[in-house]
Amino acid sequence: MEALTRNFFLYLSKSKMLNHIAQNRGGSFATGKIIGGIDFKCSIPVIRDLNNKGLAVTVDHLGEFVDSADVARERAAECVETIKTISRERLDSQVSVKMTSLGLDIDHELVYQNMTSILETAEHNKILVTIDMEDFPRCQATLDLFKQFKVKYEYVSTVVQAYLYRTEQDVLDLNKFNPALRIVKGAYKESADVAFPDKKDVDNNFINIVKMHLLNGNYTAVATHDDAMINFTKEFVKEQQIPTSQFEFQMLYGMRSQTQLDLAKEGYKMRVYLPYGKDWYGYCMRRLAERPANIAFVFKGMVKS
Numbered sequence: 379m380e381a382l383t384r385n386f387f388l389y390l391s392k393s394k395m396l397n398h399i400a401q402n403r404g405g406s407f408a409t410g411k412i413i414g415g416i417d418f419k420c421s422i423p424v425i426r427d428l429n430n431k432g433l434a435v436t437v438d439h440l441g442e443f444v445d446s447a448d449v450a451r452e453r454a455a456e457c458v459e460t461i462k463t464i465s466r467e468r469l470d471s472q473v474s475v476k477m478t479s480l481g482l483d484i485d486h487e488l489v490y491q492n493m494t495s496i497l498e499t500a501e502h503n504k505i506l507v508t509i510d511m512e513d514f515p516r517c518q519a520t521l522d523l524f525k526q527f528k529v530k531y532e533y534v535s536t537v538v539q540a541y542l543y544r545t546e547q548d549v550l551d552l553n554k555f556n557p558a559l560r561i562v563k564g565a566y567k568e569s570a571d572v573a574f575p576d577k578k579d580v581d582n583n584f585i586n587i588v589k590m591h592l593l594n595g596n597y598t599a600v601a602t603h604d605d606a607m608i609n610f611t612k613e614f615v616k617e618q619q620i621p622t623s624q625f626e627f628q629m630l631y632g633m634r635s636q637t638q639l640d641l642a643k644e645g646y647k648m649r650v651y652l653p654y655g656k657d658w659y660g661y662c663m664r665r666l667a668e669r670p671a672n673i674a675f676v677f678k679g680m681v682k683s
């Protein structure tokens with residue numbers, strides 16, 4: 379039953395028609411609950427509030443699978459402005475970006491140029507940009523882009539997904555770049571040809587990858603809401619005497635907010651992933667697929683508004 383629900387919401391997450399309807403519906407009911415607002419400006423008070431509570435942030439302009447070059451260029455320009463604003467406003471925030479929002483599905487040169495303008499600005503302002511990992515068909519292209527950029531820029535990072543069979547080898551290959559990596563379980567619907575179907579195997583691989591990356595001396599963002607993964611990391615870093623400066627925890631905005639505060643109070647670096655923008659639909663559907671209870675409260679708000 380759980381798998382059916384998950385597949386259903388992941389299927390809905392790809393619907394362009396529903397996305398269009400959702401864009402017109404606006405995101406006010408989700409604002410301040412699971413997204414920062416419909417634009418970056420609206421999200422600034424949310425970031426400040428999180429920073430004041432001891433939480434670092436990474437912002438993500440929602441919108442993926444862009445199929446127009448003009449829209450992809452607009453996305454890049456917006457991201458450049460966001461980085462400048464973060465710096466000017468002295469916000470404790472990084473930026474996350476999806477390659478399909480910058481034109482990955484359109485043209486390699488387009489996404490390369492767009493990302494170059496973002497990373498030039500990021501380098502100048504010393505603000506890390508993390509390339510989110512999308513679905514399996516885009517994984518190789520995303521890693522190839524990351525490797526191209528990593529030899530030129532310091533302030534770039536990416537994500538690896540524990541549900542993919544290939545990830546252990548990817549982490550070994552990436553080690554020569556000494557990259558900062560965000561480690562996640564993986565949010566898309568993937569076939570058993572490429573991804574572990576069994577949650578237990580995904581969890582074991584998550585732990586395996588966190589261990590490998592930490593022991594290789596690389597910066598590790600442990601991005602999960604799962605106590606088992608969090609407690610494992612806490613024990614492992616203690617046992618291996620890995621300094622708190624070499625890793626951080628990351629969680630999504632609005633999920634386990636008290637745990638986020640508790641981790642920060644315990645002295646761990648805790649970063650909140652804060653999405654904003656009008657394209658909230660696909661993001662909401664993936665969160666529903668993971669755990670409907672996670673965002674049921676958002677939909678209660680929708681009915682009321």
Ligand SMILES: Cc1cc2nc3c(=O)[nH]c(=O)nc-3n(C[C@H](O)[C@H](O)[C@H](O)COP(=O)(O)OP(=O)(O)OC[C@H]3O[C@@H](n4cnc5c(N)ncnc54)[C@H](O)[C@@H]3O)c2cc1C
Binds near residue numbers: 539565633
């Ligand atoms: C900061 C961040 C960035 C991400 N970036 C990407 C990305 O680039 N690409 C990608 O594919 N995916 C990304 N993800 C999503 C990720 O892949 C998972 O789909 C998502 O985090 C769910 O997995 P989980 O590890 O949190 O726990 P799950 O496996 O979903 O849950 C495990 C257990 O954790 C507990 N739990 C989970 N949520 C809650 C809750 N709200 N309250 C109480 N207990 C809870 C429950 O006990 C649950 O059984 C990101 C996630 C985070 C946190």
